[in-house]
Amino acid sequence: MQELAKIYGETLLLDKKFSYCPGCGHGIVTRLVAEAIEALGIRKRTISVVGIGCGGFSHHYMEIDAIEAMHGRAPAVAVGYKVAKPENIVYTYQGDGDCSAIGLAELLHTANRGMPVTCFMINNNLFGMTGGQMSPSTLEGQITSTTPNGRDVHQHGYPLRVPEMMADMHGAKYVARESVCDAKSIRKAASSVRKALDCQMKGLGFSFVEFIVPCPTGLKLSVPDSYKWNKEKMVEYFKPQIFKNEMEQNDEN
Amino acid sequence: MKSEPLFLKNAQTFAEAMVRCGVRYHFAYPITPATEVMKHTAVILPQYGGRMVQMESELAVSNALAGCACTGKLGATSTSGPGMSLMQETMSYMAGGELPCIMLDAMRVGPGDGDIVGAQSNYFQATRGGGHGDYRVIVLAPASGQEIVDIMPDAVKLAYTYRTPVLFVIDGVTCTMTESALFPEAHDYASEFDTSSWAFTGTGDHPKRYLLTGSYTHSQGEELNEKLLAKYELIKEKEQLWEEIEVEDADVVLVAFGIHGRMGQDLVANMRAEGKKVGLIRPISLWPFPDKAFEGLSDSVKSMLVVEMNHGQMVDDVRLAVNGRIPVHFLGKTGGDMPLCTLAEMTAKINTLL
Numbered sequence: 145m146q147e148l149a150k151i152y153g154e155t156l157l158l159d160k161k162f163s164y165c166p167g168c169g170h171g172i173v174t175r176l177v178a179e180a181i182e183a184l185g186i187r188k189r190t191i192s193v194v195g196i197g198c199g200g201f202s203h204h205y206m207e208i209d210a211i212e213a214m215h216g217r218a219p220a221v222a223v224g225y226k227v228a229k230p231e232n233i234v235y236t237y238q239g240d241g242d243c244s245a246i247g248l249a250e251l252l253h254t255a256n257r258g259m260p261v262t263c264f265m266i267n268n269n270l271f272g273m274t275g276g277q278m279s280p281s282t283l284e285g286q287i288t289s290t291t292p293n294g295r296d297v298h299q300h301g302y303p304l305r306v307p308e309m310m311a312d313m314h315g316a317k318y319v320a321r322e323s324v325c326d327a328k329s330i331r332k333a334a335s336s337v338r339k340a341l342d343c344q345m346k347g348l349g350f351s352f353v354e355f356i357v358p359c360p361t362g363l364k365l366s367v368p369d370s371y372k373w374n375k376e377k378m379v380e381y382f383k384p385q386i387f388k389n390e391m392e393q394n395d396e397n
Numbered sequence: 398m399k400s401e402p403l404f405l406k407n408a409q410t411f412a413e414a415m416v417r418c419g420v421r422y423h424f425a426y427p428i429t430p431a432t433e434v435m436k437h438t439a440v441i442l443p444q445y446g447g448r449m450v451q452m453e454s455e456l457a458v459s460n461a462l463a464g465c466a467c468t469g470k471l472g473a474t475s476t477s478g479p480g481m482s483l484m485q486e487t488m489s490y491m492a493g494g495e496l497p498c499i500m501l502d503a504m505r506v507g508p509g510d511g512d513i514v515g516a517q518s519n520y521f522q523a524t525r526g527g528g529h530g531d532y533r534v535i536v537l538a539p540a541s542g543q544e545i546v547d548i549m550p551d552a553v554k555l556a557y558t559y560r561t562p563v564l565f566v567i568d569g570v571t572c573t574m575t576e577s578a579l580f581p582e583a584h585d586y587a588s589e590f591d592t593s594s595w596a597f598t599g600t601g602d603h604p605k606r607y608l609l610t611g612s613y614t615h616s617q618g619e620e621l622n623e624k625l626l627a628k629y630e631l632i633k634e635k636e637q638l639w640e641e642i643e644v645e646d647a648d649v650v651l652v653a654f655g656i657h658g659r660m661g662q663d664l665v666a667n668m669r670a671e672g673k674k675v676g677l678i679r680p681i682s683l684w685p686f687p688d689k690a691f692e693g694l695s696d697s698v699k700s701m702l703v704v705e706m707n708h709g710q711m712v713d714d715v716r717l718a719v720n721g722r723i724p725v726h727f728l729g730k731t732g733g734d735m736p737l738c739t740l741a742e743m744t745a746k747i748n749t750l751l
Contacts (some may be wrong), residue, residue: 186599191597191599208599209597209599211464211610212610220456220464221460221463221467224467225464228422230422232468250453250456250457253452270563
């Protein structure tokens, strides 16, 4: 373990056992966030505000202070924190249910407020912790435990695209959607995590990254099949892209 | 800021008092009659290096307040009836998370959207908790602008000493009344408390710390509740506040808080002048309820009258406090053009008990 710490630094707690299910996309995103914190040298002044759901576990694997918020309210907690302690770096880590169902108002107003905080939305397109119910981002026709005949858009509405709603907000300075379905996508996602936190460090405004991740347990698929399903179905509707990058004029993307 | 008398609406007095005692961040959403507080802090807080932050809802308000409290700094909010209902989830959260803050419920008529006229109909919500779980918050009910000023330093000290939300419940009549109050020199009481042992300020000077809102093991949940229970027992023992007037030889004791308690001061003076033995107990802390005020009542007390701007809420606590020893009567009114019981109505009722 000591040698791994030499490579990965102090942020990621490598001796902690994951409580994520095997193959869960949270494991990848949690590691990307920890690596970005380490690389940016902000561990000692970074606070994670986690949502309710599997994403709530993410801070367990990092040596940083954390606040577990009530369901959906993490962005509001982050705003209050940042108002009182602007020198610290505060990010939220929430699932798609926490972020885009119960907490959509707090998220969008936080984006529009333009305060330099960062929100990470880990979209596995269902409620994972409670056992695979429909979330706002469940695809049309997708079978879940609460849509046994598939999501009927006339009854449940359409899969909700969140960063698209922020793209026109002046307060949002970095807005991206990434995927973790293959190595190339993960490299891009790593870059977006760093940029989102860097955006906050520079005090430019709100930053947001959505991650399309598989939930093999909720999807009732094998791990390889869940990644394949994500790559073929999810990414088709939720297209990874940088919606906005107003960090620097000559910045990439 | 030096000691000075100010002639203000009591909602503004609340704003002045909390800022002068150390509140630096005020999160709020407009609602009558509490809006006056945020209008005032929007003007004065920048002078103290602070901010009023208008949020998009009371849900966001209370959670931003929780985020602020996590830094160890003192934040506040102010709202009225329906807004208070929306904050109940966070009240439970902040009580469980042991986060200090100052809150105000400028009480108006309910249920539902109710009416903007003053009331005391949130006594149950304030003292029993509208949120989930076994929790309590300290509830204070000053009855005048001066008492708001006088009690604010204690409120800040209580919030940090016990690491708990401190909730002011002030009826809308008192809140919208304009009167003078003498402010002592401004003093930041919050900064006197060392929060470094618990605040979530980053791992620069402490190992990882996190605010746990749920229990990952059943024993963790039990431990948290036992810790909270011990704290609540200590508060009940040490922090009961009340005013009492001429109860020693009274035949009838009036029990009222807020504006009715203030009217009771006149009532006792008037009736004593007529030779009628009437006394007053005016609870100032509603939780902990001042049970001690009732423990020592003499055998002369034949009956008690509880007067409230509701249909009978605090009266339950008075009945529990006297535990059947003394008959307890009730007079109350809520809503309409005149939510108060008049002095004449209160006097007439007491005359039937003498």
